Amino acid sequence: MTQPDPDDRHETHSAASTVADDLARLILGEMTPGTSLPSEAELAVRYDVSRLTIREAVKILEGRGLLEIARGRKAVVRAPDGSAFADFLTSVIRYDAKGLFDLIEVRLSLEVQSATLAARHSTRAGVAAIESALQGMREAAAGATDLATDAAELRFHSFDVGFHEAIALASGNRVLGYLFEAMSQPLREGFYISRRGHEQRGHTIQDTIDAHQRILDCIKDGNGRAAAEAMRFHLKDTERDIRAALSGRPLRAEPSQ
Amino acid sequence: MTQPDPDDRHETHSAASTVADDLARLILGEMTPGTSLPSEAELAVRYDVSRLTIREAVKILEGRGLLEIARGRKAVVRAPDGSAFADFLTSVIRYDAKGLFDLIEVRLSLEVQSATLAARHSTRAGVAAIESALQGMREAAAGATDLATDAAELRFHSFDVGFHEAIALASGNRVLGYLFEAMSQPLREGFYISRRGHEQRGHTIQDTIDAHQRILDCIKDGNGRAAAEAMRFHLKDTERDIRAALSGRPLRAEPSQ
DNA sequence: TTCCTAAAAGGTATCTGATATCTCGGAGGA
DNA sequence: TCCTCCGAGATATCAGATACCTTTTAGGAA
Numbered sequence: 001m002t003q004p005d006p007d008d009r010h011e012t013h014s015a016a017s018t019v020a021d022d023l024a025r026l027i028l029g030e031m032t033p034g035t036s037l038p039s040e041a042e043l044a045v046r047y048d049v050s051r052l053t054i055r056e057a058v059k060i061l062e063g064r065g066l067l068e069i070a071r072g073r074k075a076v077v078r079a080p081d082g083s084a085f086a087d088f089l090t091s092v093i094r095y096d097a098k099g100l101f102d103l104i105e106v107r108l109s110l111e112v113q114s115a116t117l118a119a120r121h122s123t124r125a126g127v128a129a130i131e132s133a134l135q136g137m138r139e140a141a142a143g144a145t146d147l148a149t150d151a152a153e154l155r156f157h158s159f160d161v162g163f164h165e166a167i168a169l170a171s172g173n174r175v176l177g178y179l180f181e182a183m184s185q186p187l188r189e190g191f192y193i194s195r196r197g198h199e200q201r202g203h204t205i206q207d208t209i210d211a212h213q214r215i216l217d218c219i220k221d222g223n224g225r226a227a228a229e230a231m232r233f234h235l236k237d238t239e240r241d242i243r244a245a246l247s248g249r250p251l252r253a254e255p256s257q
Numbered sequence: 258m259t260q261p262d263p264d265d266r267h268e269t270h271s272a273a274s275t276v277a278d279d280l281a282r283l284i285l286g287e288m289t290p291g292t293s294l295p296s297e298a299e300l301a302v303r304y305d306v307s308r309l310t311i312r313e314a315v316k317i318l319e320g321r322g323l324l325e326i327a328r329g330r331k332a333v334v335r336a337p338d339g340s341a342f343a344d345f346l347t348s349v350i351r352y353d354a355k356g357l358f359d360l361i362e363v364r365l366s367l368e369v370q371s372a373t374l375a376a377r378h379s380t381r382a383g384v385a386a387i388e389s390a391l392q393g394m395r396e397a398a399a400g401a402t403d404l405a406t407d408a409a410e411l412r413f414h415s416f417d418v419g420f421h422e423a424i425a426l427a428s429g430n431r432v433l434g435y436l437f438e439a440m441s442q443p444l445r446e447g448f449y450i451s452r453r454g455h456e457q458r459g460h461t462i463q464d465t466i467d468a469h470q471r472i473l474d475c476i477k478d479g480n481g482r483a484a485a486e487a488m489r490f491h492l493k494d495t496e497r498d499i500r501a502a503l504s505g506r507p508l509r510a511e512p513s514q
Numbered sequence: 515t516t517c518c519t520a521a522a523a524g525g526t527a528t529c530t531g532a533t534a535t536c537t538c539g540g541a542g543g544a
Numbered sequence: 545t546c547c548t549c550c551g552a553g554a555t556a557t558c559a560g561a562t563a564c565c566t567t568t569t570a571g572g573a574a
Contacts, residue, residue, distance in 0.1 A: 014328065014556065016316065028348045039525060050558050052309070055526090059273065059313045063320020065345060071271065071526055072565035080349050085342040085439075088322060091285050092337050092432060102432040109370045110363070117362075175349060175359040179436075182342075271527060296554060307529050312555085328555050329536035 016056035019047050023057060027066050033079035037067070082181030090186040097246070100190060104242070107183055108235045110176060111164060115215060115231035117171035119224040126170030127220055133163040134212050141205045156205075157191050163212055167219070167231075194238050197245030211237065276304050276314035284323050290336035294324070339439030347443040354503070357447060361499070364440050365492045367433060368421060372472060372488035374428035376481040383427030384477055390420035391469050398462045413462075414448050420469055424476070424488075451495050454502030468494065 013021075023037070037043070040058070044051045058075055061067045065084035067075045093099035118126065136159035143152055161184050168180040198208065211234040218227035280294070294300070297315070301308045315332055318324045322341030324332045350356035375383065393416035400409055418441050425437040455465065468491040475484035 014326075016556080020320075024344065028344065028351055041525080052559090053557065056313060056316045056556095059316040060320035063277070063317035064341070066348070069270075069526085070566085072567080073525070075526095080345055082345075084321070084345050087281060087285060088337050088339075088341050088435070089432070091323070092435065094285055099431065102430045105374075105430055106367070106370070106432045106436065109366055113363070113366045173359045173362055174356065175346070175363045178345075178349065179363065273527080298554080309530090310528065313527095326555085327537085329538080330554070332555095 015049050016053050016060065019043075019049065019053060019057035020060040022047075024061060024064070024066060027061070027077050031077045033077050036074040036076045039074055080178065082178035082183075083185075085178075085182035086185040089182055093186050100242075101239075103183065103186060104190065104235075104239050107187065108232065108239070110179055110183075111167070111235060112228045112232050114164075114168045114171045114173075114176050114180070115219065115227040116224040117173055117176075118167045119219045119222055119227040121172055122170040122219060126166070127216075129166040130163060130170060130216055130219065133159050133166050134209070134216055137163065137209055137212065141209060153192070153195070157188070160191070160208075160212075161188075167215070170219070190242055193245045194241040197241030197243070198238075200244050201241060203241075271313075272306050273310050273313035273317065276300075276306065276310060277317040279304075280314060280318060281321070281323060284318070284334050288334045290334050293331040293333045296331055337435065339435040339437075340442075342436075342439035343442040346439060350443050357499075358496075360440060360443060361447065361492075361496050364444065365489065365496070367436055367440075368424070368492060369485045369489050371421075371425045371428040371430075371433050371437070372476065372484040373481040374430055374433075375424045376476045376479050376484040378429055379427040379476060383423070384473075386423040387420060387427060387473055387476065390416050390423050391466070391473055394420065394466055394469065398466065410449070410452070414445075417448070417465075417469075418445075424472070427476070447499055450502045451498040454498030454500070455495075457501050458498060460498075 023043075027037075037058075038046070040051050040054045043054045047054065058067060058069065062069050062075075065081065066078060068078040069075050089103060093103055118130075137156060140152060140156040140159055143155070165177070165180055165184065168177045171177075211230070215227060215230040215234060218230050280300075284294075294315070295303070297308050297311045300311045304311065315324060315326065319326050319332075322338070323335060325335045326332050346360060350360055375387075394413060397409060397413040397416055400412070422434070422437055422441065425434045428434075468487070472484060472487040472491060475487050
């Protein structure tokens, strides 16, 4: 809840911030992804500040995910993606364990909706992408039957994430895709915890694959309600895995990244 | 194919980005909001780069919303909020009108969940905040019966947003609160459009207030399912308002901020 | 003529050094 | 004891310079 503050007497904002805000408005308003900004020298002349100030403004926008910067080339406007939100969510779940479950709760809601929408109006290509991810999970699991090695677990995980991401994309709702992308990084840690709990509860990898298969089947049938239910069941089960793995032992504090 | 280049992963971008990533990990991992970073000079020594490079790294983190920077003071770690995601979403809905409806769709899902959770376990203070926002809507509407003036409409709008925000907070799920905060800015434009459509469809302000009252009643009753349904009905109706107002006329392209 | 390569031009990345202005805490006076 | 003022420390911004990367262009070879 921000205070009204209509007239920004708060103008002690630095020159770099001012330039950054102006450029942001320009970029969001009338530039399309792929367009390149004028050179630093040119911007310095236009805003009548030093090149350093322009650089700092551009860095702020890089941090906001609006620009892509490479050495020797002009800065180009970046297509939006969810990464800008990712470390924000990461910081949320770092502060306490409840944050992780809050995130899981939200994720459940969004993924159930994704599944519903994906079943309702997905394209053949969309279904193919989901199928391909599931096939990848199968192969990763076959390669190492118990996911004993880190490499196999990593491969399985990335296909698992890919499965859910493919559903989010197949929903046709881009905001869902961005949110999923933003959530997948902070949920990465949760994944490894959940696999541990999955085994503790006597389940196998095949169970996991079957659960995904059911979701896929419902989507292919175009049955939104069933797809939603299958997704909800799967995620609720994953949540139980995590709770089982965490019961009695605190969330480890050290970041794995 | 690049040369071996063993000690320097050339793939990593600039020195500033490297420092920024390292600082981000530090901040997310082991610093709490309010803590201040070492001074630029000290960081420059620690990372063995010039102060300018540190400045750029810090600017990137400012853009990511991780740091708060003020002149003459060290940079302090910022408590997470949704604003970093807000202008990202704003950029999404700028690119085409479908983005707006994608966002509305996601919002519906999240708000329905908020209502459910708020009904399930809200505190007395949480309910009071929702009630207070609704009372504010009533008074704003009474002050100007048809919301003719911009000021009255603005007041009504902020109480309307406050109502929904209070529900998100009452849900007890902080991630929902952050997401709501991030969405409310880009949806601001949608609000004015919806009010126009509301009138076009022969509805009054009182209808809007009644819809909110119904949601509040369900939450007070602790009836999660009914609260979800009331919220869904209200938001679906709002969506119809927007579609009605937009039918035949394109979304205006000029940014309002 | 066509294709490949190397130099040139333009751009960013980073450093050094200097000045201005702001914040905060402590010294000193009332 | 409390208020005021000042200096130390920190950031903000400037200017100039070098290194390295990318793109373009021009020239030479097939």
